[in-house]
Amino acid sequence: MSKVFLQLQEPPLRLRPGEGLALWGLGFRPFYLLAATLALLSVPLWALQFSGLLGHGGLRGSFWHAHEMVFGYALAIIIGFLFTAGRNWSGQPTPTGRPLMALAALWVLARVLVLSPWLWASLLVNVAVPWLAAWGLWRALHAGGNKRNYFFVGLLLAIGLATAALHLSELGLLAQLPLPAALARGLGLPLALDLLLFIIAVMAGRVLPMFSNNGVPGMNARRDDRVERVALGSVLLLAAGDAVGLTGPAMLLPLLAALVAHGWRFALWQPWKTLSNPLVWVLHAAYAWLLLHLALRAAAALQWLPAPLATHALTVGLIGLITLGMITRTALGHTGRPLKAGPIETAAYLAMLAAALLRVFLPLLMPAALLQAVWLSATLWATAFALYLWRYGPMLLRPRIDGLPG
Numbered sequence: 565m566s567k568v569f570l571q572l573q574e575p576p577l578r579l580r581p582g583e584g585l586a587l588w589g590l591g592f593r594p595f596y597l598l599a600a601t602l603a604l605l606s607v608p609l610w611a612l613q614f615s616g617l618l619g620h621g622g623l624r625g626s627f628w629h630a631h632e633m634v635f636g637y638a639l640a641i642i643i644g645f646l647f648t649a650g651r652n653w654s655g656q657p658t659p660t661g662r663p664l665m666a667l668a669a670l671w672v673l674a675r676v677l678v679l680s681p682w683l684w685a686s687l688l689v690n691v692a693v694p695w696l697a698a699w700g701l702w703r704a705l706h707a708g709g710n711k712r713n714y715f716f717v718g719l720l721l722a723i724g725l726a727t728a729a730l731h732l733s734e735l736g737l738l739a740q741l742p743l744p745a746a747l748a749r750g751l752g753l754p755l756a757l758d759l760l761l762f763i764i765a766v767m768a769g770r771v772l773p774m775f776s777n778n779g780v781p782g783m784n785a786r787r788d789d790r791v792e793r794v795a796l797g798s799v800l801l802l803a804a805g806d807a808v809g810l811t812g813p814a815m816l817l818p819l820l821a822a823l824v825a826h827g828w829r830f831a832l833w834q835p836w837k838t839l840s841n842p843l844v845w846v847l848h849a850a851y852a853w854l855l856l857h858l859a860l861r862a863a864a865a866l867q868w869l870p871a872p873l874a875t876h877a878l879t880v881g882l883i884g885l886i887t888l889g890m891i892t893r894t895a896l897g898h899t900g901r902p903l904k905a906g907p908i909e910t911a912a913y914l915a916m917l918a919a920a921l922l923r924v925f926l927p928l929l930m931p932a933a934l935l936q937a938v939w940l941s942a943t944l945w946a947t948a949f950a951l952y953l954w955r956y957g958p959m960l961l962r963p964r965i966d967g968l969p970g
Contacts, residue, residue: 586963588661590970591647592898593960594668596891599640600956602675604949606632611942615935627734628678633879634756635690635727636675641887642723642763643667643697646716648898650701651970654708659700667696687731694724719759726756757878758803764854764886765799765826772833772847775893779844779903785833795829798822815865823858830855842905843896846889846913853881853920860924873924880941881920888916888948892956899959900966912951919944 587593610629612618647658659667671693677686698720705713730752769792773785801818835848860874892909896902905913923941927934964970 585961587961588664589963590651590660590898591658591664592644592891592894594664595640595644595647595671596895597953597957597960598668598671599637599644599887600891600949600952602632602640603637604946604953606636607942607945611939614938624734627730630753631678631690631727631730632675633883634753634760635694635723635730636671636678638760638883638887639694639723640671641891642720643671643694645767645890645894646697646701646720648894648970650704650713650716653713654704654710656704656708658704663700667693667700670696683731683735687728687735690727690731691724694720694727698724716763719763722759723756726752726759729755754806755803757875758799758806760883761854761878762796762799762803764882765796768847768851768886769795769829772851775847776833776838776844779841780838783834783837788829788832791825791829791832795822795825798825812865812867816862819858819862819865823855823862826851826858827855842910842913843889843893843903846885846905847893849913849917850882850885850889853877853885856924857882869928873928876923877920880916880923880945884916884920884945884948885913888912888952892952895956895959898964898970899962900964900968901959906955908951908955912948912955915944915948915951919948 587597606629609618613629647664650658670689674686674689674693677689680686698717701720702714702717705711705717733752769787773787776785777783798818798821802815802822805815805818830848830851833848833851835845835852838845838848857874857877860869860877861871863869864871864874892905892912893903896904919941922937922944926937926940
């Protein structure tokens with residue numbers, strides 16, 4: 565496999581519009597398809613595990629669910645997006661053809677190994693996926709002199725370290741390392757969620773104002789560089805607090821600072837003007853869940869609410885909605901289609917929004933209904949991705965309708 569990854573680009577596919585298989589023409593195609601398939605299957609499987617109707621594999625139930633949502637689903641979306649955007653940023657090729665096929669196959673192998681008792685093999689393969697993706701992205705950015713986006717390479721490397729930490733914890737080895745206990749606890753899933761939050765915050769600042777102004781007549785979504793720096797810095801501050809093991813009221817000040825900064829940033833984007841365009845409002849609705857996540861996490865720090873409510877506001881509300889919105893919009897644009905959401909996309913967005921609302925607020929209002937909340941949310945989540953695959957699966961397999969490569 566190492567030889568495969570030495571050559572990062574094959575000659576672009578020369579297919580007539582609408583003919584042939586274009587799955588390996590650009591990174592978004594296989595990884596969006598794989599991510600949506602995993603999302604469709606794994607969350608209902610987790611609901612079965614949570615209900616006690618299904619056993620677990622190498623990683624125990626809740627660890628498997630968290631791992632696959634972060635290091636399986638979200639990572640696949642990130643790789644697909646970065647390989648596609650990285651080509652535009654650098655003007656250089658990112659992995660396509662056989663190298664892209666090999667990386668996708670390795671991602672699939674990682675999904676299988678987490679279900680097996682071979683946790684060491686799972687660790688190695690799950691670390692290899694983001695690290696090889698980082699290498700492919702770095703090659704393009706370096707060749708194009710695009711140093712501005714080098715930090716995405718570092719984030720992919722850090723995601724690899726986070727999955728290694730989670731595996732080592734399951735193997736009982738992380739606690740044996742010469743690390744403070746609080747730091748060891750923060751290196752796995754907390755670090756990964758903070759990394760995802762930072763990636764989303766960065767990309768939202770770059771694209772939401774532009775998408776809004778391009779997609780909604782009369783919009784005046786604005787960026788303020790000072791607000792941007794404070795908002796992104798506040799996420800890094802939260803990550804640092806998690807890394808050193810801060811909990812409870814000690815995290816209250818950075819959480820409130822982040823809430824104010826991101827609320828101010830969100831107001832500059834004028835989300836109330838976006839309701840006429842589903843491709844735009846879904847991204848703004850997702851960002852509103854970031855604010856809700858911070859507010860719920862602050863309440864959990866004061867022990868007013870259970871911490872999992874804040875976590876699911878982040879994972880189902882923010883990550884679920886914003887990734888679904890991005891994989892529809894970017895798939896339309898990069899297959900040469902108009903940037904317009906139809907009834908299927910809108911239904912998928914509403915299903916995801918309902919999944920988040922039920923997963924967070926039903927247990928909050930009726931704690932005894934947690935199992936029902938999990939099942940209803942899982943069903944709506946799966947419905948959203950079933951609709952995506954129905955509408956976008958053929959697009960991802962076929963060449964661009966305008967005949968261009970990619």
